[in-house]
Amino acid sequence: MNRIIPFILIFACLPKLPFPQWLTDFTGLKEWPGLDPPYIPLDFIDFSKVVDIPLHQQAQCTDPILRSSKSCSFDCFNCVEFDDVYTCPQLSQTFDDGPSPWTIKLLKNLQVKKTRTTLFTLGVNIIRYPEIYQESHARGHIMGSHTWSHKFLPSLTNEQVVAQIEWSIWAMNATAGHLPKWFRPPFGGIDNRIRSILRQFGMQAVLWDFDTFDWKMLDLANNRNEADVFSDVTRFHARNKGKGLMLEHDAIERTVDLGIKLHNNVMKEQLTVPQCVGGIDYIKTFR
Ligand SMILES: *[C@@H]1O[C@H](CO)[C@@H](O)[C@H](O)[C@H]1NC(C)=O
Numbered sequence: 058m059n060r061i062i063p064f065i066l067i068f069a070c071l072p073k074l075p076f077p078q079w080l081t082d083f084t085g086l087k088e089w090p091g092l093d094p095p096y097i098p099l100d101f102i103d104f105s106k107v108v109d110i111p112l113h114q115q116a117q118c119t120d121p122i123l124r125s126s127k128s129c130s131f132d133c134f135n136c137v138e139f140d141d142v143y144t145c146p147q148l149s150q151t152f153d154d155g156p157s158p159w160t161i162k163l164l165k166n167l168q169v170k171k172t173r174t175t176l177f178t179l180g181v182n183i184i185r186y187p188e189i190y191q192e193s194h195a196r197g198h199i200m201g202s203h204t205w206s207h208k209f210l211p212s213l214t215n216e217q218v219v220a221q222i223e224w225s226i227w228a229m230n231a232t233a234g235h236l237p238k239w240f241r242p243p244f245g246g247i248d249n250r251i252r253s254i255l256r257q258f259g260m261q262a263v264l265w266d267f268d269t270f271d272w273k274m275l276d277l278a279n280n281r282n283e284a285d286v287f288s289d290v291t292r293f294h295a296r297n298k299g300k301g302l303m304l305e306h307d308a309i310e311r312t313v314d315l316g317i318k319l320h321n322n323v324m325k326e327q328l329t330v331p332q333c334v335g336g337i338d339y340i341k342t343f344r
Pocket residue numbers: 079226227230231234236343
C-alpha cells in the first residue's frame with residue numbers, strides 16, 4: 058500500500074483560537090505549540106504499561122517483529138486488534154485532515170440528505186479554523202482526533218506520541234468542550250505500542266477497509282482521477298455487499314467535491330463511526 062506521500066495541509070498563519078486559562082494553569086504555557094508540541098506529563102499515563110516495540114519509519118517494514126502479532130502493525134501489514142474499528146455494517150465515509158475552508162461545503166451537501174459523518178481533525182487546523190470545527194460539531198457530525206500535527210506515530214518516542222495525542226485533545230476541548238473517543242492515526246501508522254498509549258486515554262483507533270486514495274488525484278504522476286475513484290468505490294460497494302468504512306480527505310476542494318459526488322451517487326444512507334459499532338460519541342462533554 059502506498060502511503061508514502063504525506064497528505065497534509067498546514068497553513069502558515071497565526072492561530073485564531075485563544076489559549077485557555079485552564080491550559081495555562083496545567084501546562085505553564087501561554088500559546089499553542091508549533092509542529093513539535095512539548096510533552097506534558099499526565100498522571101494517568103503509565104509508561105511501564107506501554108508495549109515495547111522498536112520504532113520504525115513509514116514503509117520501513119523489514120524488522121521481523123513488525124510482522125508478529127506482538128506488534129500488529131496496520132501501516133505495514135494491515136493488522137487490526139480487537140478494539141480497532143475498520144468496517145461498518147453500512148458503507149460509510151470518513152474524512153481526515155480538516156478542519157479546512159472546504160469542510161463546510163462538504164457538510165452543507167451532506168445535510169441535504171441528512172447524513173452525519175465522522176471527521177478526524179488535526180489540532181493545528183482546529184486552532185486556525187475553530188469556527189469551522191464548531192460549526193461541524195453543531196451540525197451533528199462526530200469529531201475525532203487525527204493527532205496534533207500529522208506525524209507518523211510509529212517513528213516517535215512514547216513521550217512524543219503522548220504529546221501528539223494530548224495536544225489534539227486539548228485543542229478539541231478548548232474549541233467545543235469535549236474529549237474525543239475516536240482516533241485516526243495519520244498514514245494508518247499504528248502498532249501495539251501506539252495502541253497501548255491510545256488506550257490509556259480511553260480512545261480507540263479507527264482504520265478503514267477501503268482507501269479511496271483520493272489524494273492521489275492531486276499529483277498528475279499518479280494518473281488517477283475522479284472517474285477512477287468513483288468506479289473503485291462502486292465496485293467495492295457491490296463486492297462488499299454495501300458494508301465498509303472509507304478513507305477520504307476534507308482538506309482540499311477536489312477531494313471534497315468527490316466526497317459529495319460519492320455520497321450522492323453511491324452511499325446515500327450512512328452511519329457515523331459510533332453508530333457503526335454501537336459506541337459513544339465522546340468520552341466526556343463539558344458544555
Ligand atoms: C476541558 O475543558 C474544561 C473547561 O471547559 C476544563 O475544565 C478541563 O480540565 C478540560 N479537560 C481536558 C482533559 O482538557
